[in-house]
Amino acid sequence: MIPALSSGLSYLLYHGYDGTEGLTGFPNIGTWLIFAIILVPVYVMVAAWFLGAPRDTSTGLLGVSYLVGITAQMWIGMFIITMIIGILFYGGMPEPITAPGPM
Numbered sequence: 897m898i899p900a901l902s903s904g905l906s907y908l909l910y911h912g913y914d915g916t917e918g919l920t921g922f923p924n925i926g927t928w929l930i931f932a933i934i935l936v937p938v939y940v941m942v943a944a945w946f947l948g949a950p951r952d953t954s955t956g957l958l959g960v961s962y963l964v965g966i967t968a969q970m971w972i973g974m975f976i977i978t979m980i981i982g983i984l985f986y987g988g989m990p991e992p993i994t995a996p997g998p999m
Contacts, residue, residue, distance in 0.1 A: 938963070942956075942959070942960060942963070945959055945960075978990055979993065
């Protein structure tokens with residue numbers, strides 16, 4: 897009776913979404929799509945800062961530092977939001993902090 901109640905309550909609260917087995921997150925197809933195809937214009941822009949005809953290394957380094965800062969700010973913010981969503985809606989910390997798989 898208790899396992900069935902626990903399973904039903906888990907389904908009611910989490911709508912059938914449980915932890916995943918194995919490695920999730922970074923090496924999925926979406927990551928390769930973003931870094932290999934979508935960010936090509938950014939790669940060309942950064943290369944042009946250092947390889948273009950009117951070169952200014954200090955301005956290029958300033959642009960790279962802005963890009964790194966913005967990217968770090970977004971990734972850290974998404975990581976914190978992921979932790980909050982995991983605690984609020986899935987009953988615990990997500991995989992990078994705790995063990996992978998269903999609890």
